[in-house]
Amino acid sequence: MRSGAKVAVIGGVFAVVVGGVGYGAYNVLDGLGDSGVGGGSDAKTTSQEVRTGPVTKDEIAQTSKNFLAAWAKGDAEVASKLTNNAADAASVLTQYSESAHVTKAVITPGAATGSKVPYTVRATVSYKGKTKTWSYDSDLTVVRGLTTGHALVDWKPSVIHPELREGETLETGESSTASIEAVDRNGQVLSKEKYPSLGGILDELRKKYGEKAGGTTGIETWINSANADGVDKTLLTLVKGKPGRVTTTLDAKIQAAAEAAVKKFDKSSVAAVEPSSGAIRAIANNPANGFEPARSAAVAPGSTMKIITAAMIIQNGLGSANSPVKCPSTVPWEGVTFHNLDEFSMPAPTLKTAFARSCNTAFIKPVLPLGDKRDTALHDEAGQYFGIGQVWRTGIATVDGKVPASEGSETAASFIGQGKIQMNPLNMASVTATAAHGQFLQPYIVPKSLDNRTFATANPLPGGVSAQLKEMLHYTATAPEGTATQAMASVGGDKGAKTGSSEIDGHATSDSWFTGYSNDLAAAALVQSGGHGGDAAGPVVAAVLLAGP
Known part of the structure; x- marks a missing residue:
């Protein structure tokens, strides 16, 4: 259906207007053809004067709605032309449906903050007869195209998923590593849902020890690491494999305290160890995904x-x-x-x-x-x-x-x-x-x-x-x-x-920075740009120590 046709707004939540035609942007859309989207990729045109200056509020709203609508429809070609890097965007957007096997996407934007637009994605992933809902939050930024002057989405892979980085790919299929059930020192199950900071650690433990622990593979959606020796990040499990049990030195009570403590300060991280053994009792970071300063700074x-x-x-x-x-x-x-x-x-x-x-x-x-x-x-x-x-x-x-x-x-x-x-x-x-x-x-x-x-x-x-x-x-x-x-x-x-x-x-x-101990627990915290040690990192460490013996 081309831009001259009329399309009903789905659900009445909001509509984007392209060439006088309304499109419901919260569902898999019909009728959003490439002639119906204004903007285009950052390739120079000579038919009109190139606009300069910061993007306007209207441009931010229009461009983000158009992009999200095309993405929700599964139209990688149209969506990519609304970015400042159409080639890279088209590749990742195509993976979203073809490699990640997303069959439906409902995208709900929030209020813009400056040129940044947050949104929630509620997708449906289907693979070999297995289907599951996949929900997460991300955001995009609208910028002025350097050559066209058009308002465009500033392309980066994290637009599609916040944990996706340059050179990484999304995939759904039979997992390449055996599943694990990681437990703390007292046998309590550790999951990334309950302890978000452990996401990367649990993925790494799975890759290294899943097979040794007797686990089997399942069906999942994951991010393929850009590094040959890197750790793939599991994002969604459609069918669980038989988990092998891996006992860690972590303490669920102390880990929970660490997770709560770092949330009080942006760019904060903490680690805790037991002096009498060297056992790591907790590792937490805010933000919880991506780079982990607690163990990698x-x-x-x-x-x-x-x-x-x-x-x-x-x-x-x-x-x-x-x-x-x-x-x-x-x-x-x-x-x-x-x-x-x-x-x-x-x-x-x-x-x-x-x-x-x-x-x-x-x-x-x-x-x-x-x-x-x-x-x-x-x-x-x-x-x-x-x-x-x-x-x-x-x-x-x-x-x-x-x-x-x-x-x-x-x-x-x-x-x-x-x-x-x-x-x-x-x-x-x-x-x-x-x-x-x-x-x-x-x-x-x-x-x-x-x-x-x-x-x-x-x-x-x-x-x-x-x-x-x-x-x-x-x-x-x-x-x-x-x-x-x-x-x-x-x-x-x-x-x-x-x-x-x-x-x-x-x-x-x-x-x-702040480091301290109480009885048989030692902890140290870093809050980037947090100022004096006692003001930011100090309360983080104190909260962790209070959860200890």
């Missing part, structure tokens, strides 16, 4: 790094928890001046009180006597006693922390968690667990007996060092001047903590 940890720096100072005979140190407002190091927050100073601090106030200069000045060892001392301490820089085989993909040898001003920066230091919450939770337990035990999420992998090891902290670190962490979490005291006020038991904030190039606000 590699960013500066700020002053939480002072846990390792303090251990280095004590072990090298440069100070102790209760020995006096100097905390001037600034300290020079090879042509660079390092500052305390708001240029504060302390008149007569000990290493413990300087740690509690997070005095940067007090953790740079004592290291000056190390001479030639200054550039490698922190690297050696981190690797030999905290397991940082070694290869962790946790049972899932994780990014190992890095404390490289340095030189010049970067050496001083590394002592306060800046420079080339790279950590994520799982790394810092392990650092805190090591300080509390006195011995590094590599974090893991499934037992090594499952695949006979080798765990990383490190030397026990020398006598007295762990006790002093615990004393400093406890003081920071309980003393009136401690930067972690407010956040840890509700946490009971044997406890300790350290705050941190790290400056990131191009970010107006620093990242918020």
Whole structure:
């Protein structure tokens, strides 16, 4: 049916108007031919003046409705011409019906925020006589075409599904990996529906251990990873395979607390481990899908790094928890001046009180006597006693922390968690667990007996060092001047903590870091652009610790 024909609006929810003809845009539509859609892909035309400037409210509404209508109908050609990358859009939109086997789509848009239009997709997937409803949310952005001046959908694969990335494909069929039933340490079933942050982890555990656990395949809709060794993401299960049982170290109660805690802050993540065993008890991220900073970030940890720096100072005979140190407002190091927050100073601090106030200069000045060892001392301490820089085989993909040898001003920066230091919450939770337990035990999420992998090891902290670190962490979490005291006020038991904030190039606000322990649970959190450690990351860690033993 061409653009001159009349089509009834389906359901009366809304209509898009193209060439004077109304189309119901909430169902699989009839009658939306390519001559009935204005706009076109971003190819230059000469028949009219090219429009410039920001897209208007009307253009946003019209273009988004037209695109969603064509997509809902299953007309990949028409929908793709309403984007600024017709070729790539047509390929993904065609997959939606031909590879993902979507036979129907009802798309409900929400109110636009600027040029961004959110919507809910309620699709029907059918494969070999099996049918199931598939619902999810996504959004699109309308932009001005660079050559045509038309208002167009800014094409990216996430327009079709929020977890779809460049180079990935959608497919429905018999799964290539065996199903699993992942359970926590107490036998409670873990699902991505109940614990959204575990989606990627559960997919990875399935790929690695499903067959070993005796699982069989089912019929599913999934995203094919763009990497040959990547993990496919299951989006919908039409027919369940027989699941093999995989027991993890996770604790459902602690995981639930972590999931709730990260939802309070955008771009937040947290990990928790058990100091006495290294068992990972929780991993959570907000947003819950896509990149997982809790186990995969590699960013500066700020002053939480002072846990390792303090251990280095004590072990090298440069100070102790209760020995006096100097905390001037600034300290020079090879042509660079390092500052305390708001240029504060302390008149007569000990290493413990300087740690509690997070005095940067007090953790740079004592290291000056190390001479030639200054550039490698922190690297050696981190690797030999905290397991940082070694290869962790946790049972899932994780990014190992890095404390490289340095030189010049970067050496001083590394002592306060800046420079080339790279950590994520799982790394810092392990650092805190090591300080509390006195011995590094590599974090893991499934037992090594499952695949006979080798765990990383490190030397026990020398006598007295762990006790002093615990004393400093406890003081920071309980003393009136401690930067972690407010956040840890509700946490009971044997406890300790350290705050941190790290400056990131191009970010107006620093990242918020916090790490702490209570009894036999250690946790660390990162809130990107969250500011002071105690303000954002602190409450996340406290909520997780409260769920522990």
